[in-house]
Amino acid sequence: MSNQPFSTSRRNALKCMAFGGAGTVFLLGGGVLTPVDLARAADYKRENAPLGKPLFVQISDTHIGFNKDANPDVNGTLTRTIDLVNAMPELPPLTIHTGDITHLSKPAEFDTAQQLLSRLRTTEMHTVPGEHDTTDPTVTEYFSRFGKPSGNKGYYSFDHAGVHFVALINVLQFKAGGLGTLGADQLAWVAADLKARSSSTPIVVFAHMPLWTIYEPWGWGTGDADQLVEPLRRFGSVTLLNGHIHQIVQKVEGNMTFHTARSTAYPQPAAGEGTGPGPLKVSATDLPKMLGITRVMVTPHRHSLALHDATIARADGETT
Amino acid sequence: MKWQRIGILSKLAAATAALVMSCASGSSSASQSASATVEVKDFMFAPVLSTISVGATVTWLNKDDEPHTVVSDTGLFRSAALDTNETFSFEFDRPGTYHFICSIHPSMVGTIVVQ
Numbered sequence: 001m002s003n004q005p006f007s008t009s010r011r012n013a014l015k016c017m018a019f020g021g022a023g024t025v026f027l028l029g030g031g032v033l034t035p036v037d038l039a040r041a042a043d044y045k046r047e048n049a050p051l052g053k054p055l056f057v058q059i060s061d062t063h064i065g066f067n068k069d070a071n072p073d074v075n076g077t078l079t080r081t082i083d084l085v086n087a088m089p090e091l092p093p094l095t096i097h098t099g100d101i102t103h104l105s106k107p108a109e110f111d112t113a114q115q116l117l118s119r120l121r122t123t124e125m126h127t128v129p130g131e132h133d134t135t136d137p138t139v140t141e142y143f144s145r146f147g148k149p150s151g152n153k154g155y156y157s158f159d160h161a162g163v164h165f166v167a168l169i170n171v172l173q174f175k176a177g178g179l180g181t182l183g184a185d186q187l188a189w190v191a192a193d194l195k196a197r198s199s200s201t202p203i204v205v206f207a208h209m210p211l212w213t214i215y216e217p218w219g220w221g222t223g224d225a226d227q228l229v230e231p232l233r234r235f236g237s238v239t240l241l242n243g244h245i246h247q248i249v250q251k252v253e254g255n256m257t258f259h260t261a262r263s264t265a266y267p268q269p270a271a272g273e274g275t276g277p278g279p280l281k282v283s284a285t286d287l288p289k290m291l292g293i294t295r296v297m298v299t300p301h302r303h304s305l306a307l308h309d310a311t312i313a314r315a316d317g318e319t320t
Numbered sequence: 321m322k323w324q325r326i327g328i329l330s331k332l333a334a335a336t337a338a339l340v341m342s343c344a345s346g347s348s349s350a351s352q353s354a355s356a357t358v359e360v361k362d363f364m365f366a367p368v369l370s371t372i373s374v375g376a377t378v379t380w381l382n383k384d385d386e387p388h389t390v391v392s393d394t395g396l397f398r399s400a401a402l403d404t405n406e407t408f409s410f411e412f413d414r415p416g417t418y419h420f421i422c423s424i425h426p427s428m429v430g431t432i433v434v435q
Contacts, residue, residue: 068385068404104387104401131424135389135401174426176393176419219427276363276425278386 024261025057025085025092026204026239055161056094057085057122058206060243061263063132064113065103070266070279071287074103078116081264086121094160095122098243098261099130099171099208105141114145129154130208130244131171131180139172155186157193164197166190168207170222179216179223180209187224191231202237211240212251212258215271220245232256245277247290262290357381358430360388360402360422365430372412372434379409388422398423 059081066074085095097117102109117125126149133142143152150156154169168190170180182190197203205211211228213221222228232238238256246268251258267280267290274280282290354377356370361383370378380390382402390399390408396418399408412418412434422428 070385104403132387132401135387135423137398137400174391174421174423176421176426176429178426217427219425276384276386278363278384 024259025088026055054088054090054092055163056092056096056204058096058098058241058261059085059264060098060261061100061130061246061265062097062113062116063100063103063263063265064116065106065109066265066279068266068279070281074265075112075116078113078264079119082116082119086119091121093123095120095125096165096206096241097125097127098206098241099128100132100243100263101127101130101142101146102133103265105133105136107141110141110145124160126158126165126167126206128167128169128206128208129171131174134171153186155189163202163204164194166193166203166205168205168211168228170207170209170211170225174219175223179213179219179221180207182207182222182224182228187227190228194231194235197235199234200236202239203232203235204239204241205232206241208242209244210242210249210258210260214245214249214260218271218277220271220277229253229256245271246280266290355379356432359383360390360428363425363428365420365422365428368429369431369433372432374415374434375411375413376434377409377411378432379407381405381407387424388428389424390420391423393419393421 059078062078063074064078071077085091095117101113127146129142129146143154147154149158150167150169154172155167157164157166159165168182168186170182173181173183175181194203205228207222209219210221211225213225215221232240233254233256236255240256240258241261242259243261243263245260246263246266247260247270248262249260267282267287268277269280280290354373354375356372356376356378358370358378358380359366360380363384363386365380372378380399380402382388382404385404387401387403389401390397390410392398397410397420401424402408412432415434418432418434420430420432
């Protein structure tokens with residue numbers, strides 16, 4: 001059963017559609033992280049809901065440089081997403097970008113992305129690269145801009161408000177026909193990094209590619225993610241976030257919630273539909289609905305997360 | 321060994337020419353081609369295996385709306401991300417079997433055999 005902290009009026013739904021942005025804000029309440037649809041959060045009156053303090057917002061797959069029919073204005077849709085974050089009554093301190101910042105790893109694309117993202121009023125931004133960010137021959141464009149926190153390794157951890165964050169990179173060691181890879185060095189580092197934390201510390205792990213196998217033929221997964229999951233099992237609250245597939249898929253396993261994010265740029269087909277995971281062309285009317293209008297309902301139970309994502313089209317049809 | 325990017329203006333002409341030459345060479349004498357084109361379409365390399373002679377150049381042409389890369393499994397060659405209608409070329413000057421993938425979509429694999 002689920003509780004619904006926000007009114008799902010038709011008016012609100014239409015308002016969400018108008019934004020056409022994408023993002024999820026995570027609230028921290030009683031040590032439990034609660035993802036809430038960004039469009040709703042922006043419209044959310046703090047005194048009306050006991051969900052907690054906004055902790056971070058997740059933005060993903062901005063694909064700056066993309067200019068095909070599926071969305072000729074990715075700068076515009078990212079800008080609308082940023083406006084949505086900035087309009088929140090209480091800003092989260094952090095933004096997490098889960099990769100594919102750019103489309104083709106070009107310097108000009110990174111420059112534009114940084115310029116646009118600098119408008120975010122959140123105080124900190126943390127990033128991990130997607131495979132679209134690391135296609136330049138020397139793999140230096142991403143790291144020269146965002147590599148500092150990780151010493152150019154691509155993985156690092158930090159703490160904020162009692163939550164331990166682990167940023168991982170799984171887009172560098174592709175094998176033919178295979179999934180993303182974390183690699184032995186990174187896995188050993190994660191295990192050591194987690195060892196020092198108490199089991200009651202909420203953990204947030206984020207990477208670009210899914211940290212569980214969603215669809216192997218399209219490489220939607222991380223081949224050695226099982227070794228990452230092991231040292232996470234003892235923790236009471238673990239949230240694993242990624243982008244890459246431009247749609248929401250979620251899995252709950254014990255205390256671990258795996259959650260993918262929508263893109264701010266263009267949708268992709270559901271697993272196995274069509275020839276491959278390329279841009280999905282939809283009508284201009286439908287596009288905003290595909291770009292991350294995520295409807296998330298949150299169960300009131302403090303120690304379990306149960307999320308329900310839906311497109312606005314679906315939410316709009318409901319009369320709750 | 322060396323690799324080169326062909327300029328955007330010449331890429332289509334070069335690719336088309338390569339395709340024509342490749343076809344003109346006939347099916348049984350593919351190993352004698354001085355050049356070959358691999359089309360990247362629908363998340364596949366086509367043909368998935370090309371046989372060329374030593375010194376021949378292979379040109380990959382991306383026909384998808386999605387960018388792809390051409391990355392040798394040994395590190396011998398690595399293209400930048402190829403947007404729609406962009407190409408990447410590599411000259412093979414030693415015999416051998418060369419495997420490559422798209423690093424953005426590693427389920428895409430292909431092989432060049434140089435005789």
